[in-house]
Amino acid sequence: MDVSELLDGLNDKQRDAVAAPLQNMLVLAGAGSGKTRVLVHRIAWLMQVEQASAYSVFAVTFTNKAAKEMRNRVEETLKAPVGGMWIGTFHGLSHRILRAHHREAQLPESFQILDSDDQLRMLKRLLKAMNIDDKKWPAKQFGWYISAKKDEGLRPKDIQAYDINEQMMLKVYSAYQEACDRAGLVDFAEILLRCYEVLKNNPTLLRHYQQRFAHMLVDEFQDTNTIQYAWLKLLAGNTNSIMIVGDDDQSIYGWRGAKIENIKRFLTDFSAETIRLEQNYRSTATILKASNALIQNNSERMGKSLWTDGNEGEPISIYAAFNELDEARFVSSKLRSWLNAGNALQDAAILYRNNAQSRVLEEAMLQEGLKYRIYGGMRFFERQEIKDALAYLRLVGNRQDDAAFERVINTPARGIGDKTLSHIRDCARNESLPLWYAAKAIVEQQHLSGRAAGAVSKFIELVEHIEDKISDLNLEEQAKYTIQTSGLMAMYQAEKGEKGRARVENLEELISACDQYELPEDEEFNSPLQGFLAYTSLESGDGQADEHEDAVQMMTLHSAKGLEFPLVFMVGVEEGMFPSQQSNEESGRLEEERRLCYVGMTRAMEKLYVSHAESRRLYGQEKYHSPSRFLREMPEDCIEEIRIKTQVSRPPATGRFSASVSHAAFEESGFNLGQRVLHAKFGIGTVLNYEGSGAQSRVQVNFDDLGSKWLVTAYARLQAI
DNA sequence: GTAATATACATTTTT
DNA sequence: TGTATATTAC
Numbered sequence: 001m002d003v004s005e006l007l008d009g010l011n012d013k014q015r016d017a018v019a020a021p022l023q024n025m026l027v028l029a030g031a032g033s034g035k036t037r038v039l040v041h042r043i044a045w046l047m048q049v050e051q052a053s054a055y056s057v058f059a060v061t062f063t064n065k066a067a068k069e070m071r072n073r074v075e076e077t078l079k080a081p082v083g084g085m086w087i088g089t090f091h092g093l094s095h096r097i098l099r100a101h102h103r104e105a106q107l108p109e110s111f112q113i114l115d116s117d118d119q120l121r122m123l124k125r126l127l128k129a130m131n132i133d134d135k136k137w138p139a140k141q142f143g144w145y146i147s148a149k150k151d152e153g154l155r156p157k158d159i160q161a162y163d164i165n166e167q168m169m170l171k172v173y174s175a176y177q178e179a180c181d182r183a184g185l186v187d188f189a190e191i192l193l194r195c196y197e198v199l200k201n202n203p204t205l206l207r208h209y210q211q212r213f214a215h216m217l218v219d220e221f222q223d224t225n226t227i228q229y230a231w232l233k234l235l236a237g238n239t240n241s242i243m244i245v246g247d248d249d250q251s252i253y254g255w256r257g258a259k260i261e262n263i264k265r266f267l268t269d270f271s272a273e274t275i276r277l278e279q280n281y282r283s284t285a286t287i288l289k290a291s292n293a294l295i296q297n298n299s300e301r302m303g304k305s306l307w308t309d310g311n312e313g314e315p316i317s318i319y320a321a322f323n324e325l326d327e328a329r330f331v332s333s334k335l336r337s338w339l340n341a342g343n344a345l346q347d348a349a350i351l352y353r354n355n356a357q358s359r360v361l362e363e364a365m366l367q368e369g370l371k372y373r374i375y376g377g378m379r380f381f382e383r384q385e386i387k388d389a390l391a392y393l394r395l396v397g398n399r400q401d402d403a404a405f406e407r408v409i410n411t412p413a414r415g416i417g418d419k420t421l422s423h424i425r426d427c428a429r430n431e432s433l434p435l436w437y438a439a440k441a442i443v444e445q446q447h448l449s450g451r452a453a454g455a456v457s458k459f460i461e462l463v464e465h466i467e468d469k470i471s472d473l474n475l476e477e478q479a480k481y482t483i484q485t486s487g488l489m490a491m492y493q494a495e496k497g498e499k500g501r502a503r504v505e506n507l508e509e510l511i512s513a514c515d516q517y518e519l520p521e522d523e524e525f526n527s528p529l530q531g532f533l534a535y536t537s538l539e540s541g542d543g544q545a546d547e548h549e550d551a552v553q554m555m556t557l558h559s560a561k562g563l564e565f566p567l568v569f570m571v572g573v574e575e576g577m578f579p580s581q582q583s584n585e586e587s588g589r590l591e592e593e594r595r596l597c598y599v600g601m602t603r604a605m606e607k608l609y610v611s612h613a614e615s616r617r618l619y620g621q622e623k624y625h626s627p628s629r630f631l632r633e634m635p636e637d638c639i640e641e642i643r644i645k646t647q648v649s650r651p652p653a654t655g656r657f658s659a660s661v662s663h664a665a666f667e668e669s670g671f672n673l674g675q676r677v678l679h680a681k682f683g684i685g686t687v688l689n690y691e692g693s694g695a696q697s698r699v700q701v702n703f704d705d706l707g708s709k710w711l712v713t714a715y716a717r718l719q720a721i
Numbered sequence: 722g723t724a725a726t727a728t729a730c731a732t733t734t735t736t
Numbered sequence: 737t738g739t740a741t742a743t744t745a746c
Contacts, residue, residue: 062735062736063735063736064735064736089735089736090736091735091736092736095736113736115736116734116735116736134742187736188735188736189736191736192736223735252733253733253734253735255732255733255734256733256734256735353732353733354731354732354733355732355733356731356732356738359738376734413722415722417722537736538736539736540735540736556732556733556734557733558732558733558734559733559734577732580732580733581732582732583732583733592733596733617737618731618737619730619731619737619738620737620738621737
């Protein structure tokens, strides 16, 4: 392959990054500036020009999807498979190191991974055992605390608890950690922290990896947290060249520990050069102009301004809806026109701030007969039936896995109730035994009633039988046999309705996933099953089928990061929704909300619609939100206010919460709830409610002509009739 | 063990 | 308001 091909079609800045000398580098890559392309070409360049071996390349991403894409594109570019190259997620790569050095990490060879759900169950169990009131101390809080501390690289011994609250947190953290260690379990944060510690405490090992990975690349660096940064720094050592790619303006995960300041820290810690990619190949000039203007309201930016040599495009359309139903209907009708104009639905996306907003939209799509696909939600390997099956397989491979034991001991129901279980738990705690061995001991010591003892020993026999039987089978047969013999299949087959059918299908899907699974050759697993189990924990499985069906994409703004669509709707752009209520001025999270808005806007390639609703039913109550400040931050010449044509025009556009009808005036005027009233524009209706006081009061009227759904806030010009 | 009823609670999410 | 989970009743 001709080396110059690697630089062809790149702009100057991209070329600078790809062909830079071996040094530490920050590529500040704006949205749509071709950063993946740069990363991929850089790897190819290292191999072709710098004679780097595939073994020396280490590339880190946050998601499996990104890792997969990078690998594919590298292979495409080099026109050859690249074995030996480490491309993966922070967790995936750390896990790989832990597997290879489980002894140094003080983990059993068959250690298993706890996902957040497992972690929560584990904590709940622990809290019960420790007699901690679940009401006063919710398990979730502990989970959050533990993960946050681990993300900071802190073990219980590193933490000083100054108040009672933290003392409690610490106590549970310690107990939880002990329980995990005993059971050979690691949670997500533990994977990173444990890997970091292993490397740090084993200089020889560290040197080995430092020497091997001469070329490190990191994607989405603005999302790294403390431990990830420390881990990278450790691996990079003093001599390796590391290229990080990121965009401080797209940092939207501060709430889960990401440290935006890691980018700046990198510049000093690694004395790195900065290259800015500001040419955008995605959006129209108008969309970019508005996005740039918006993000300029943030302080402490590293500074970057996107530009394009493309078309100006259409203005951004802003729609003020009466309420969330109107908003949804607006979106669906626009999508209908889009489809009728010969476009594909899958080229359109609806973005919202929180998942709860999807429902009304979903209903509107259904009504309009438009196919849609909602991102997020339950993933394949997180489903109940799948986790049940995996728990059997885990227990077969690792009898110490208490989490798996708890999950399947009475699934399907085999007459082992709470009482028997607490016997087992007590014994396990007293003797410091894994639950499995405690159960065995209890049966042997005949501490149980006949029936319970029978049930428990039958369970023990079952697991041992499965282990015995599947040892010579291939992975697919192992899964099949386990799902059948455990009785899971029968149990879900007996479950009636659509749900049961779907679960059976999922179990079958799991078996075929086993069939398709390929054990990575260069990773150290003691069995294919071991590899598959790790795979299911680290790769939650994209889940939904029908991916090829033409459908509108619906997702939160967060999950839209990295994607692009010709047509984008950003809905619910109201104060209190976006920026969200809890991200107000005092919280110090406003800038992150603004970045989120920036991310949303820059998803749009051709056309962007932004909408807000004047009234919105939220948690059973009608809320009145003013348009988001973000709307005001978009330059006027980039936007166009639109309204749909109905017989009814909108209420006055501005000052709508001010005092045309004050509370006092309203009462004085003799209006009552249920009163029939006439509005100059909306016609006749019934007064439903009025609330607030003085200049803030609002009157809600249900207008006859608008249908019962149209609850409109009428601000003035009401006449009693 | 399941079904009915009470209660809490409600950004954002990958691994 | 609607959902997920906990508790209680059968």
